[in-house]
Amino acid sequence: MRIVVAMSGGVDSSVAAALLAEQGHDVVGVSMQLYPSTPSGRSAEVAAAPVGDRAYGTCCTLDDLNDARRVAQAIGVPHYILNFESRFDEAVVSNFVREYVAGRTPIPCAHCNSDLKFSALLERAVGLGAGALATGHYARITCDEAGTYHLRRGLDHGKDQSYFLFSLTQEQMARAMFPVGHLDKETVRTHARRLGLRVADKPDSQEICFVPDGDYAAFVEREAPDLTRPGVIVSEGGRVLGTHEGVHRFTIGQRKGLRLSSSDPLYVTHIDAAAARVTVGLKEALGRTSLTASGVNWTSGTAPAGSRRVAAQIRHRHAAASACVRALDDARAEVAFDEPQTAVTPGQAVVFYDGDEVVGGGWIE
Amino acid sequence: MRIYLDYNATTPPAPEVVELVARVTRDVWGNASSIHHFGQQAKAAMDDARGQVAELVGAEPSEMVFTGGGTESDNAAIRGAAEALEPAGRRHLVTTAIEHEAVLNTMKALARRGWRVTFVPVDATGIVSVDAVTEALADDTALVSVMHANNELGTVQPIEAIAQAARARGALVHTDAVQTAGKLPIDVRRLGVDLLSISAHKFYGPKGVGALWIRRGVRLAPFVTGGRQERGRRAGTENVAGIAGMGAAAARARQKMASEGPRQAALRDRLERGVLAAVPGSERNGAAEPRVPNTANISVERIESESLLIGLDLEGIAVSSGSACSSGTLEPSHVLKAMGLPHARTLGSIRFSLGEANTDADVDRVIAVLPGLVEKLRNLTVTMKR
Numbered sequence A: 001m002r003i004v005v006a007m008s009g010g011v012d013s014s015v016a017a018a019l020l021a022e023q024g025h026d027v028v029g030v031s032m033q034l035y036p037s038t039p040s041g042r043s044a045e046v047a048a049a050p051v052g053d054r055a056y057g058t059c060c061t062l063d064d065l066n067d068a069r070r071v072a073q074a075i076g077v078p079h080y081i082l083n084f085e086s087r088f089d090e091a092v093v094s095n096f097v098r099e100y101v102a103g104r105t106p107i108p109c110a111h112c113n114s115d116l117k118f119s120a121l122l123e124r125a126v127g128l129g130a131g132a133l134a135t136g137h138y139a140r141i142t143c144d145e146a147g148t149y150h151l152r153r154g155l156d157h158g159k160d161q162s163y164f165l166f167s168l169t170q171e172q173m174a175r176a177m178f179p180v181g182h183l184d185k186e187t188v189r190t191h192a193r194r195l196g197l198r199v200a201d202k203p204d205s206q207e208i209c210f211v212p213d214g215d216y217a218a219f220v221e222r223e224a225p226d227l228t229r230p231g232v233i234v235s236e237g238g239r240v241l242g243t244h245e246g247v248h249r250f251t252i253g254q255r256k257g258l259r260l261s262s263s264d265p266l267y268v269t270h271i272d273a274a275a276a277r278v279t280v281g282l283k284e285a286l287g288r289t290s291l292t293a294s295g296v297n298w299t300s301g302t303a304p305a306g307s308r309r310v311a312a313q314i315r316h317r318h319a320a321a322s323a324c325v326r327a328l329d330d331a332r333a334e335v336a337f338d339e340p341q342t343a344v345t346p347g348q349a350v351v352f353y354d355g356d357e358v359v360g361g362g363w364i365e
Numbered sequence B: 001m002r003i004y005l006d007y008n009a010t011t012p013p014a015p016e017v018v019e020l021v022a023r024v025t026r027d028v029w030g031n032a033s034s035i036h037h038f039g040q041q042a043k044a045a046m047d048d049a050r051g052q053v054a055e056l057v058g059a060e061p062s063e064m065v066f067t068g069g070g071t072e073s074d075n076a077a078i079r080g081a082a083e084a085l086e087p088a089g090r091r092h093l094v095t096t097a098i099e100h101e102a103v104l105n106t107m108k109a110l111a112r113r114g115w116r117v118t119f120v121p122v123d124a125t126g127i128v129s130v131d132a133v134t135e136a137l138a139d140d141t142a143l144v145s146v147m148h149a150n151n152e153l154g155t156v157q158p159i160e161a162i163a164q165a166a167r168a169r170g171a172l173v174h175t176d177a178v179q180t181a182g183k184l185p186i187d188v189r190r191l192g193v194d195l196l197s198i199s200a201h202k203f204y205g206p207k208g209v210g211a212l213w214i215r216r217g218v219r220l221a222p223f224v225t226g227g228r229q230e231r232g233r234r235a236g237t238e239n240v241a242g243i244a245g246m247g248a249a250a251a252r253a254r255q256k257m258a259s260e261g262p263r264q265a266a267l268r269d270r271l272e273r274g275v276l277a278a279v280p281g282s283e284r285n286g287a288a289e290p291r292v293p294n295t296a297n298i299s300v301e302r303i304e305s306e307s308l309l310i311g312l313d314l315e316g317i318a319v320s321s322g323s324a325c326s327s328g329t330l331e332p333s334h335v336l337k338a339m340g341l342p343h344a345r346t347l348g349s350i351r352f353s354l355g356e357a358n359t360d361a362d363v364d365r366v367i368a369v370l371p372g373l374v375e376k377l378r379n380l381t382v383t384m385k386r
Helices: A011-022 A062-075 A085-101 A108-127 A185-194 A216-223 B015-027 B037-057 B070-088 B101-112 B130-136 B159-168 B240-278 B305-314 B334-338 B343-347 B360-383
Strands: A002-006 A026-033 A079-083 A132-134 A139-143 A149-153 A231-235 A240-244 A267-272 A277-281 A287-298 A307-313 A321-327 A333-342 A349-354 A357-364 B064-067 B092-096 B116-120 B141-145 B172-176 B195-199 B210-214 B282-284 B295-300 B349-353
Touching (some): A011 A185, A026 A062, A108 A132, A108 B305, B015 B240, B037 B240, B064 B070, B070 B172, B101 B116, B130 B159, B240 B360, B305 B349
Parallel strands (some): A026 A079, A231 A277, B172 B195
Antiparallel strands (some): A139 A149, A321 A333
């Protein structure tokens, strides 16, 4: 079977490609170019501008694309770089900026998976005659006797990325492969060394790839200078405690950078973008027992009738908490936690687990 | 068997060229600037090559300067002329919107440093109008640079008439002949230009070596300063083996041109007709004539060339489209954009450029494979959209 492997230049997708090639599949490596390869953008400007090594991103930079290409060469598979700059900008970067400006805290990786990798890239893969698209995600897909696909956590729970994949549909799972999902990170690196891959000891990427310095606020201000505006910081009771330079600088549960003097630590409890108002309160005020999710996907393809017991995870590094979830309509669901959860943050995903399995998920309203 | 249809990008070096380059590398390793026997050997190899390369374009050997390739030749011509004529108060440059990036980006770099640059537009023929260039000329025009044939379309530009108009206004004229050298007979005197760039690897020579023809009497700022090599225009110990290879390739190209030109033109025409007939919604880009004999540029409706190129490569057919950027992804062709073609049509273009190894069977195979591939990609864009 021909399998297109999305190669980022990192160790996980490199090993994914190598393992599939080793199993005798007809592997075609592809890498997505997601942002301009030079700081100035268009290649036509390159000659006119001084050229340096300044990286625009931390993943899929020219260096990473070169790594991916050299891995593909080493394992003897063809490799192509696909230009997804404009799609990435539309589906991921613009959304990221819009969300922050709206006082929400987005997770671009999940949008990239649903709106780029497993849509536009998967479509390309099929166009190239591939039966599947493989990535280096730490997640697993299994298929039961009835032919239904199940999305599960990666075996290495420390590296599990199933949270970012909640939007996968049956149709997408039928064509998705995660060759390292059943391995732990150390085993992946061992494979990389065994195969002589040059990326065996390459560090994991940490930040959001298109904001390499991690300064999201500065990024939003650069991208949308007209949309950010100052406002006030108020107490839970509505008393003005200070001012701020834009709601995009805050996330629910944030403590640092408030520039308020208070005897007790204060946390951001609410963000009202329309009024440019940030509310702060004591830690106790952060607890929520329910939330509404939109853009909900049920991985089985059908919403549960009535309410269902799940473990609901509200951010990447959150221990999923017992809850009941109930579908409100085609795209929305209501989640009721058994215990109050700290920092339920609009823009993040809430993902519903049954044991290891992702049964669904959506965006926190 | 893979089919190579990307000869405008590069050509495989001819066996006799490879052998000569290897022999000179091994046996003629002297420094051409040295007075002794070893130096003389190297100098002799270069003299032979200079004569052969000059003959390819109808020039005097003493007018040929060897460079590191076509891009360097273009840079040297444009920057050298701009700099040399600046003291005379000539601060204006004229070029076209469909030049190779070697010219375009050099012009843009000079524009940033204060030169006025006019980029003459073209219409859908892909042939620049002599009148438009003439209108762009000013009293202080230093240089007019127009390519001999466009690398993406193959269209041949009216260099003789442009050169006449430009020289009447006292401007120097440069032409990038990288895509015509070895494909069409060139006579620099008949073209009437002052500067002409060529590149060895486009006519079955080695990469990394090219030449700039500088008409005797033309003053040009030196482009690499240092020793006295290449009459002080391009300093640095010469790439003797590469230069010898370029000479052999030039001699060979001169011999083959009369038979290869018509042969490739017939194949190209059959390929073009076949593709246009077999693929619904396909159109040729640019005028049919005058064109170099080996190039066909075709847009396919509702297709992204990136997918088509990769699909063809997986079928063992190598073609190209637009120009690749540093990572190797494709950007919409600036040439097709400049021609005013609709955006969708610029996105779905592919370039076939034929060469010596291509046969009727190659053409048959492309015509057999392409329609199915296009259909598959088109169906996909309908079915996968959610």
